[in-house]
Amino acid sequence: MTLLLGLAGLAIDIGRMYVIRAELQSFTDAAALTAALQLNGTDAGLARARTGASGLANGSHAMGFDMGTQSITNIATSFSSDNKAWQEQPKQASDYRFVRVVATEPAPVIFLRIFQPLTSANVAAASVATKTEASVRLVE
Amino acid sequence: MAIRPQRSEAGSALIEFAGSLILLSVMFAGIFEIGYSFYTYGELVSAVRAGARYAALQPRGAGADPIVAKAVRNLVVYGDPAPGDGMKPLVPGLITDHVELVNGADSSTVSLHGFQLDALFMKVKLDGRPTVTFPVTRGAE
Secondary structure, three states: OHHHHHHHHHHHHHHHHHHHHHHHHHHHHHHHHHHHHHOOOOHHHHHHHHHHHHHOOOOOOOOEEOOOOEEOOOEEEEEEOOOOOOEOOOOOOOOOOEEEEEEEEEEEOOOHHHOOOOOEEEEEEEEEEEEOOOOEEEOO | OOOOOOOOOHHHHHHHHHHHHHHHHHHHHHHHHHHHHHHHHHHHHHHHHHHHHHHHOOOOOOOHHHHHHHHHHHHHHHOOOOOOOOOOOOOOOOOHHHEEEEEOOOEEEEEEEEEEEEOOOOEEEEEEEEEEEEEOOOOOO
16 A cells, blocks of 8 residues: 555655656746846836746746746845845845746645655745846856 | 254355455455546646646747647647657547647636546536646747
């Protein structure tokens, strides 16, 4: 029975986590690019970057997770000038050219509960985009 | 008084085994089926993401739009904007009519409509999911 539940856990719980991660990764890629497009060296640009990133999770074309059934709500946007040190609320907006979007959502755990007392496990995806002179691109 | 011959129990183990085999097979089939559905959905997410990213990098306009829409449909279904003859869809049963491209002012949205995810015990109809929106970044990359 433990073997059977373990198999079910692998196929269903872990499979579900992989799907959720793929969905979150698509979302963060798009959100990071959307945010990077708004970076223009001003505080207003940073604010628009934040709303632009979370905007993709709302509206009629919202991107969801768990086979598209749940809304992505836990979105962290931070900024960097050198792709190393990250700040959520930069003081000087002028030289922030990198933006990172991290989405973290819980994946429901059904069968693997017999090994660990968990009802959900957090799955996260992160993307970094940068704005250069004429364009934006994904860094990682 | 006649002594009744002792009944043989040799057959009962066989019947129990057959019963548990049926139960086990159904459980294995169910596990496989749901696991395979998740795998397929993951493939669809990747395909739709690729389509949206492609669309966001293409030129816009009355002349270009139909060409781009056709290329996006082919990319999502076959993994290639210009598929050769006889190419098989990445996911069985997926056709180009299931793929919808919506061009916003500064974004491209690709989604699936009407595709049925074929699971053994159920069919999941996907209307509007997966959906992926990418901002227009023409001239980038």
